[in-house]
Amino acid sequence: MLSDKLSSLAEVERIVLEVDDYLLARVRGKDREYLAELIPDEGRPDPEWPSVRGVTQPLACKKVKGVSLRIFKPHSGRVVLEDIRERPYGEKKAFRIVLDLIPILYRLHESGMVPGYLGPENVLVTGEGETVMLAGARGNPDLPFTAPESVGTRTTDPRSSVFALGTFLFRMIAGSDDRDIQIEKWNQLSEQARTVLEELVAAEPEARIPNLSMLSQEIESFLESPSRSVYAPSAKPAPGGPPERGDREAGGEGSGFDGRKVAYGPPRRKKPRKRTALWVVVLLAIVAAAVFVIWPFHGSDGSSGPEDVSGLVVEDTSGAGGEAVVDSGEVADTGPGPVEVSVSSDVVTIWLSNMTGTAGNAREYRGSFLSDYSHVYPSYGGEVLDDSLLLVRRRDIRRPLSEQPEWPLVRSITSADSSLSVLPVDVSLVLGRDLSYAGINEGFLAEPVAPAGTIYVEVINQGLQYTLEGLPPSQWVSSVVDGRSLTHDDREWLLKVVQTRKGDSQPNPELGMQAVMDSTAFLYRPGIEVCVKTEESIRSLLQALSPSVEGPPSGIPVPDIWILLGS
Numbered sequence: 001m002l003s004d005k006l007s008s009l010a011e012v013e014r015i016v017l018e019v020d021d022y023l024l025a026r027v028r029g030k031d032r033e034y035l036a037e038l039i040p041d042e043g044r045p046d047p048e049w050p051s052v053r054g055v056t057q058p059l060a061c062k063k064v065k066g067v068s069l070r071i072f073k074p075h076s077g078r079v080v081l082e083d084i085r086e087r088p089y090g091e092k093k094a095f096r097i098v099l100d101l102i103p104i105l106y107r108l109h110e111s112g113m114v115p116g117y118l119g120p121e122n123v124l125v126t127g128e129g130e131t132v133m134l135a136g137a138r139g140n141p142d143l144p145f146t147a148p149e150s151v152g153t154r155t156t157d158p159r160s161s162v163f164a165l166g167t168f169l170f171r172m173i174a175g176s177d178d179r180d181i182q183i184e185k186w187n188q189l190s191e192q193a194r195t196v197l198e199e200l201v202a203a204e205p206e207a208r209i210p211n212l213s214m215l216s217q218e219i220e221s222f223l224e225s226p227s228r229s230v231y232a233p234s235a236k237p238a239p240g241g242p243p244e245r246g247d248r249e250a251g252g253e254g255s256g257f258d259g260r261k262v263a264y265g266p267p268r269r270k271k272p273r274k275r276t277a278l279w280v281v282v283l284l285a286i287v288a289a290a291v292f293v294i295w296p297f298h299g300s301d302g303s304s305g306p307e308d309v310s311g312l313v314v315e316d317t318s319g320a321g322g323e324a325v326v327d328s329g330e331v332a333d334t335g336p337g338p339v340e341v342s343v344s345s346d347v348v349t350i351w352l353s354n355m356t357g358t359a360g361n362a363r364e365y366r367g368s369f370l371s372d373y374s375h376v377y378p379s380y381g382g383e384v385l386d387d388s389l390l391l392v393r394r395r396d397i398r399r400p401l402s403e404q405p406e407w408p409l410v411r412s413i414t415s416a417d418s419s420l421s422v423l424p425v426d427v428s429l430v431l432g433r434d435l436s437y438a439g440i441n442e443g444f445l446a447e448p449v450a451p452a453g454t455i456y457v458e459v460i461n462q463g464l465q466y467t468l469e470g471l472p473p474s475q476w477v478s479s480v481v482d483g484r485s486l487t488h489d490d491r492e493w494l495l496k497v498v499q500t501r502k503g504d505s506q507p508n509p510e511l512g513m514q515a516v517m518d519s520t521a522f523l524y525r526p527g528i529e530v531c532v533k534t535e536e537s538i539r540s541l542l543q544a545l546s547p548s549v550e551g552p553p554s555g556i557p558v559p560d561i562w563i564l565l566g567s
Contacts, residue, residue, distance in 0.1 A: 001018075002018060002021075002022070002023035002038045002039075002040075002067065003015055003018055003023060003025070005038065005065055005066075005067050006023060006025055006027070006036060006038050006069075008065070009064065009065070009069065010027040010028070010029060010034075010036060011027055011028045011029065012025050012026075012027055013025070013026045013027060013028050013033065014026045016035075016079055016081060016082060016121060017081060017121045021039060021040055022037070022038075022039055022137070022138060023036075023037065023038040023039075024036070024037050024038075024079070024121050024136075025038075027071075032073075034059070034071050034072060034073060035071070035072040035073075035079075035134070036069060036070070036071055036072070037058075037069070037070040037072070037134075037136055037137050038067050038068070038069055038070075039067065039068050039137045040066065040067060040068070041063050041066050041067055041068050049108070049113065049135035050107075050108060050111035050112065050113055052104070052107035052108055052111055052374075053104070053107060053346070053374065054103065054104035054107065054131075054132055054133060055104060055107075055108070055132070055133050055134075055135050056072055056073075056124070056132050056133065056134050056135060057135045058070040058071055058072050058135060059071045059072060059073050068137065070136065070137055072134055077124055077125050077126035077127045077128075078124065078125065079120070079121060079123070079124050080097070080120040080121075080123045080124065080125060080172060081119075081120035081121045083125070084120060084171070084172055084175040084176075085175065085176075087175070088172065088173055088174060088175025088176075088185070089172040089173060089175075090173070091173060091189070091190060091193045092223060093172075094169050094172040094173050095169065095193075095219050095222055095223055096223065097123070097125065097131055097172065098165050098168070098169050098219060099216065099219045099220070099223070100130075100131035101118070101123065101131055101133070101165065102165075102212050102215060102216050102219075103374075104131075104132075104133055105158075105161045105165070105212060106212050106374075106375070106510065107374055109158050109161070109212075109510060110366065110374075110375070110376050110377070110378070110510075111366075111367070112363060112367070114157065114158060114160055114161060115160075115161060115164065116147050116160040116161065116163075116164060117138060117147075117164055118133075118161070118164040118165060118167075118168040119138065119168065119171075120168065120171055120172065121136075121138075122134040122136040122138060123168070147159070147160035147161075147163035147164055147205075148163075148203055149205060157205060157509065158211055158212060158509050158510055159205040159208050159209075159210065159211070159509065160205070161212065162200055162208050162209055162210075162211070162212070162215055163200060163201055163202075163205075163208060165200060165215070166197055166199075166200025166201040166208075167200075167201055169197065169200065170182070170185075170186075170197055170201075173185060173189070173193075174186075192222055193222070196218055196219070196222055199218075200215070210509065210512065210555075211509050211510045211511075211512055211555070212510060213510060213512055213555050213556075213557055214512060214555045217554065217555065342405045342406075342407070342408050342409075343405045343406055343409065343560075345372050345373045345374070345409055345412075346373070346374040346375075347374075347375070348373065348375065348406060348409055348560045348561060349375045349377075349557050349558065349559050349560045349561075350370065350373055350375065350376045350377070350559060350560065350561045350562070350563065351376075351377045351379070351511070351559040351561075351562045351563070352365060352366055352370070352376055352377060352378045352379070352562075352563045352565070353379055353380075353381045353504050353562070353563070353564050353565065354378065354379065354380050354381050354565050355381035355383060355384055355385040355501075355564050355565055355566055355567075356381075356384065356385075356565050356566065356567045357384040357567060358567075359380065361565055362378035362379065362380065362565060363378050365378075365563075365565060366378045368416075369413060369416040369417050370413070375557070377508040377510055377511055377557070377559075378508060379504040379506060379507045379508045379511070380504060380505055380506035381501075381502070381503075381504055381505065381564070381565075382461075382463070382501075382502030382503055382504060382505040383501060383502040384566075384567055385501065385564055385565075385566035385567065386566050386567060387419075387421060387566045388417070388419045388420050388421070388563070388564060388565050388566040389420065389421055389422075389423060389499065389563070389564040389566070390410065390413065390414065390420040390421070390422045390423070390561060390562075390563050390564075391422075391423050391424075391425040391458060391498070391499065391559075391561070391562040391563075391564070392404060392406055392407075392410055392422060392423070392424055392425065392560070392561055393406075393425055393426065393428075393524070393525060393558070393559065393560050393561070393562075394424055394425075394426055394456075395525060397426055397453060397455065397528060397530060397531075398453060400424075401422065401424050406560055406561060409561070410422060410561070413561075413563075419566075420563070423456070423498045423499065424456045424498065425456050425457070425458050425498060425499075425562070426455050426456045426457065426524060426525075426528070426531055426534070427455060427456070427457045427458075427522055427523070427524045427531050427534050427535070428457075428458050428460060428522070428523035428524070428558075428559075428562075429457055429458065429459045429460065429477065429481075429520070429522060429538065430460045430462050430503060430513075430517060430520065430521040430522070430523065431459065431460065431461050431462055431464055431473050431474060431477065431503075431517070431520050432462060432464075432516075432517035432518050432519045432520040432521065433463075433464065433516065433517065433518050433519075434518065434519050434520055434544060434545060434546070435464065435468075435473060435477070435520055435542065435544045435545060436544050437468070437543070437544050438468035438469045438476060439542070439543035439544060440480055440541050440542060440543060441540060441541055441542075441543055444486075444537050444538075444540040444541040445480075445481070445484035445485065445486055445495070445537055445538075445541055446484065446485050446486070446487075447484065447485070448483070448484070448485040448492065448494050449485070449492060450492060451485055451492045451493055451494035452491045452492055452493065453491070453493055453494070454493065454494045454495075454496050455486075455493050455494070455495050455496070455530060455531070455534050456496055456498050457481060457482075457495055457496065457497050457498065457534070458497070458498055458499045458500070458501075459474045459477050459478050459481070459497055459499075459500045460474060460500075460501060460502070460503040461473045461474040461500075461501070461502050461503055462503035462504075462513070462514075462515075462516065462517040463502075463503060463505070463514075463515050463516030463517065464516070474500040474501065474502070475500055477500075477542070478497045478500045480541065480542075481495050481497060481538060481541070482495065482496060482497040483495070483496070486533060486534065486537045488529065488530045488533040489529075489530075493530055493533075493534075495534070501564070503517075511556060511557070512553070512555035512556045512557075513556060519550075520539075520545055521550075521552070521553050521556070522534075522535040522538075522550070522551070522552065523552050523556070523558045523559070524552060524558065525558065526551070526552070532549060532551070535549050535550075535551070536549045
């Protein structure tokens with residue numbers, strides 16, 4: 001037994017989980033407590049997790065006596081599995097823990113790892129209320145927490161993490177993997193929780209909530225309005241449910257998928273889909289997960305001095321994890337003093353489009369120059385650009401780029417990659433299939449007279465194949481918008497198109513975008529009224545589009561910085 005082998009290596013205090021091919025236990029060495037994982041060696045490489053915030057790396061990985069041993073310095077608090085054995089979590093507490101896990105999974109995705117598995121033995125809630133994950137040895141075990149498409153293969157689909165979060169969520173509420181207990185708990189769920197869960201654990205990835213940002217919105221909506229279901233507004237709560245003790249225990253507010261409170265606007269309602277009882281899906285997953293796969297992943301590790309645990313020497317391998325700039329964002333000084341605030345790298349949102357024609361460059365770039373940034377969306381472009389660009393979305397449109405809060409980060413990026421030319425952008429116009437013909441309405445844009453400032457626009461053709469008056473859609477739209485002006489609050493604003501291109505042919509699924517957009521979208525910072533006016537004016541100008549202002553689509557994180565990698 002694995003517990004016998006561990007006893008010969010360390011002083012075992014308590015077994016957290018033991019199955020045929022996996023052991024998690026609390027051990028003691030030199031008056032300090034550790035968490036230890038043990039799996040059969042069998043020549044398998046130890047999995048290496050990316051060093052991202054929220055993931056606890058092992059102090060040591062060692063092969064000894066036919067087993068692979070991983071030692072963790074545990075946080076204060078408890079492993080979720082230890083908690084729910086004593087008392088299952090209430091719905092709200094379980095949903096809040098999932099909400100806390102979303103930014104961690106997002107960072108893993110953007111570092112190249114989609115776990116596809118999440119179990120209560122590798123999630124901890126610290127004494128300070130922080131939720132963290134263990135960079136553990138379990139990949140796709142024979143347990144009901146693995147997405148069906150992940151079994152026996154290394155998945156790259158973020159929707160596999162959506163599935164894993166759903167089964168993990170239900171396990172926290174059920175407290176047990178006993179089938180009868182799970183059926184009883186399922187019948188006691190509120191209708192709101194049941195509806196969201198069914199959207200998480202659908203057997204087909206296409207039927208699930210599509211990405212982590214949308215999932216974050218649904219959970220926040222559930223927590224803020226528990227009496228109303230997001231997907232089934234007319235559903236009635238299931239009767240007979242027990243009082244939720246965990247609801248009284250949980251505290252604090254939820255945050256967005258990127259760690260911030262984000263106002264996305266009203267959630268999109270979906271048509272109800274065919275429902276399958278969760279326990280049925282869980283049982284199918286148990287049958288399907290017949291292969292135990294440990295994936296090798298590559299991360300960066302630091303090094304520190306050795307630490308001794310009951311005679312076992314373990315090495316601490318936990319990691320800490322030129323200005324060629326063209327600033328064409330100068331505008332007239334029509335407002336108060338310069339913006340003096342700055343933003344940190346872990347809150348800025350970056351889109352990284354590979355326009356080089358060579359696959360894989362965006363991921364490689366993300367892991368080098370942008371390794372310190374938490375929210376980066378690599379994707380593959382629809383055309384090849386000669387030169388690399390960095391587009392910065394301005395927070396204060398009255399000021400040049402050098403006075404924007406992102407400017408220190410821009411300087412840092414361009415110092416690492418001097419090939420980047422920097423341009424300002426205020427509104428991204430993403431053309432969809434509703435732009436079906438060339439036609440304009442006069443009177444909504446005018447010839448400039450004395451503009452007080454400039455609105456910088458980029459026009460992106462997101463998958464359209466036809467031409468408008470013999471021009472590609474992005475070029476035609478640019479020709480009727482660029483150099484025109486609009487009036488807002490008795491001030492004239494010049495519209496300047498800084499860039500036109502084809503959109504990403506393979507968008508990162510986390511973006512919530514499709515390779516071909518059905519509806520034309522406008523991306524801009526919320527709260528900037530002149531950007532709203534810009535959308536209204538352009539929509540009214542183009543006869544093919546609905547003139548109603550929709551704002552940035554919910555579920556799409558508007559990029560603060562958009563990097564276009566050129567050849």
